[in-house]
Amino acid sequence: MTYHRVASFKTAGDLHAYLAQLHVDLAFDPEIESGPGSPLAQPYRLPDGLTIGNRFCVLPMEGWDGATDGRPSELTFRRWQRFGKSGAKLIWGGEAVAVRPDGRANPNQLMINEHTLGDLIALRDALTAAHPGACDDLLIGLQLTHSGRFARPNDKKRLEPLILYHHPWLDRKFGLPADYPLMTDDEVARLVNDYVIAAKQAQRAGFCFVDIKHCHGYLGHEFLSAVDRPGRYGGCFENRTRFLREIVAGIRAEAPGLRIGVRLSAFDFIPFCAGAQGVGEPEPFEGPTYRYAFGGDGTGQGIDLSEPKSFLDLLAALDIHMACITGGSPYYVPHIQRPALFPPSDGYLPPEDPLMGVARQIAVTAALKQHRPDLLIVGSAYSYLQEWLPNVAQHVVRTGQADFAGLGRMVLTYPEMCADVLAGHPLQRKRICRTFSDCTTAPRLGLASGCYPLDEFYKNRPDAEQLKTAKQH
Ligand SMILES: Cc1cc2nc3c(=O)[nH]c(=O)nc-3n(C[C@H](O)[C@H](O)[C@H](O)COP(=O)(O)O)c2cc1C
Numbered sequence: 001m002t003y004h005r006v007a008s009f010k011t012a013g014d015l016h017a018y019l020a021q022l023h024v025d026l027a028f029d030p031e032i033e034s035g036p037g038s039p040l041a042q043p044y045r046l047p048d049g050l051t052i053g054n055r056f057c058v059l060p061m062e063g064w065d066g067a068t069d070g071r072p073s074e075l076t077f078r079r080w081q082r083f084g085k086s087g088a089k090l091i092w093g094g095e096a097v098a099v100r101p102d103g104r105a106n107p108n109q110l111m112i113n114e115h116t117l118g119d120l121i122a123l124r125d126a127l128t129a130a131h132p133g134a135c136d137d138l139l140i141g142l143q144l145t146h147s148g149r150f151a152r153p154n155d156k157k158r159l160e161p162l163i164l165y166h167h168p169w170l171d172r173k174f175g176l177p178a179d180y181p182l183m184t185d186d187e188v189a190r191l192v193n194d195y196v197i198a199a200k201q202a203q204r205a206g207f208c209f210v211d212i213k214h215c216h217g218y219l220g221h222e223f224l225s226a227v228d229r230p231g232r233y234g235g236c237f238e239n240r241t242r243f244l245r246e247i248v249a250g251i252r253a254e255a256p257g258l259r260i261g262v263r264l265s266a267f268d269f270i271p272f273c274a275g276a277q278g279v280g281e282p283e284p285f286e287g288p289t290y291r292y293a294f295g296g297d298g299t300g301q302g303i304d305l306s307e308p309k310s311f312l313d314l315l316a317a318l319d320i321h322m323a324c325i326t327g328g329s330p331y332y333v334p335h336i337q338r339p340a341l342f343p344p345s346d347g348y349l350p351p352e353d354p355l356m357g358v359a360r361q362i363a364v365t366a367a368l369k370q371h372r373p374d375l376l377i378v379g380s381a382y383s384y385l386q387e388w389l390p391n392v393a394q395h396v397v398r399t400g401q402a403d404f405a406g407l408g409r410m411v412l413t414y415p416e417m418c419a420d421v422l423a424g425h426p427l428q429r430k431r432i433c434r435t436f437s438d439c440t441t442a443p444r445l446g447l448a449s450g451c452y453p454l455d456e457f458y459k460n461r462p463d464a465e466q467l468k469t470a471k472q473h
Pocket residue numbers: 059060061062063094095096143213215216263326337338339380381382383384406407408409410439440449
């Protein structure tokens with residue numbers, strides 16, 4: 001299957017024509033505005049009066065490059081400095097930081113505890129110091145996580161999953177036996193306490209908010225699809241959101257004044273695998289409905305936003321005003337989570353034009369924003385738009401389909417894209433992310449994540465050679 005490369009669309013007409021051919025509804029502004037009056041330069045005011053200086057958001061981007069004791073390395077500092085340098089005024093979480101050792105997605109994931117707190121402060125300060133201009137309208141949060149089913153705390157190659165229920169497809173895909181133990185309700189209650197301790201520490205470290213991560217197949221997200229789990233944390237919607245409600249109650253009691261946000265996978269699909277010629281296809285399933293996709297319609301590939309809308313209603317009821325919308329998981333449906341032309345090493349060739357994946361996330365986010373216009377909503381998955389990212393982002397924000405354009409992979413290659421757009425500078429085309437997926441493949445192979453194809457710093461590291469060799473096999 002061949003898809004047209006985004007770089008080949010030289011005019012707005014070219015892109016329009018291709019989108020029409022794909023039957024993809026993705027609107028964009030033909031011209032980018034710059035200067036203080038432009039849509040992406042507008043400040044956003046939170047209900048408590050805090051102002052965020054513009055409409056660009058840096059999405060959380062982990063590097064698999066911390067020390068094994070959970071402290072950041074030079075590579076982590078460099079990445080956070082570049083987040084600051086981008087000019088974006090909302091830093092959604094920095095990167096996933098584990099609330100305790102067994103929750104790490106890899107042995108090099110950051111952790112928050114008394115031992116690492118000084119380094120996390122330094123990390124935040126480094127970001128602030130690299131930020132161009134004033135910092136009083138720069139909002140920096142910290143993403144708190146437990147990796148659950150995808151925990152690899154001790155060995156990059158060995159999963160040590162903590163699971164909430166037996167997922168028929170994911171258990172098989174990742175080799176879990178039928179008698180693999182589930183986390184007990186008491187263990188969940190202890191984990192709630194760990195989140196509250198972590199949030200208190202994040203507040204002491206000067207982070208403006210914590211993100212209670214509910215996305216990408218990690219533990220918070222797994223609660224939302226735990227329809228088969230008996231007990232307090234499974235079954236009905238109220239039980240499946242108890243984990244969040246208990247953490248929030250604990251934070252309100254122990255860290256008053258700390259803002260809370262939630263990054264949510266608002267839709268999900270049945271796991272995909274490489275089929276004929278390596279192209280992704282859904283795992284087959286029998287039975288009337290696929291029950292394990294939060295935000296799914298039961299078909300395995302359709303979307304029903306009833307529960308995600310209830311989830312946003314719950315956030316509002318909990319006095320949470322910030323949500324970052326994403327979808328799926330990089331472990332079993334990377335094409336809906338981070339649309340790319342070139343798959344990561346554990347992925348599959350794109351089963352659809354990646355523009356469809358971008359449009360899907362934008363449409364879901366717009367529907368949720370329409371449902372709760374009172375919430376600050378960040379959209380994700382814009383990087384595949386490449387040259388056209390600013391045009392789509394401006395249109396989305398200008399028309400109120402999201403409040404912020406969140407940038408992930410693009411910030412690894414070309415952090416100053418935000419600053420260039422705001423200043424009206426031409427885009428630096430050679431630095432635009434082309435979604436080669438090396439930033440995902442490298443950590444899958446046990447190497448640090450970074451942009452190996454385009455960032456000279458990573459290109460010249462010994463890891464680049466190892467990555468090249470590993471990709472040839
Ligand atoms: C290397 C890499 C690391 C990531 N780390 C995180 C993370 O720590 N937390 C998170 O919520 N999402 C993480 N993501 C997902 C991104 O935040 C984002 O949702 C995704 O890349 C799609 O946005 P984009 O098209 O702008 O890249 C990561 C993505 C990549 C490629």
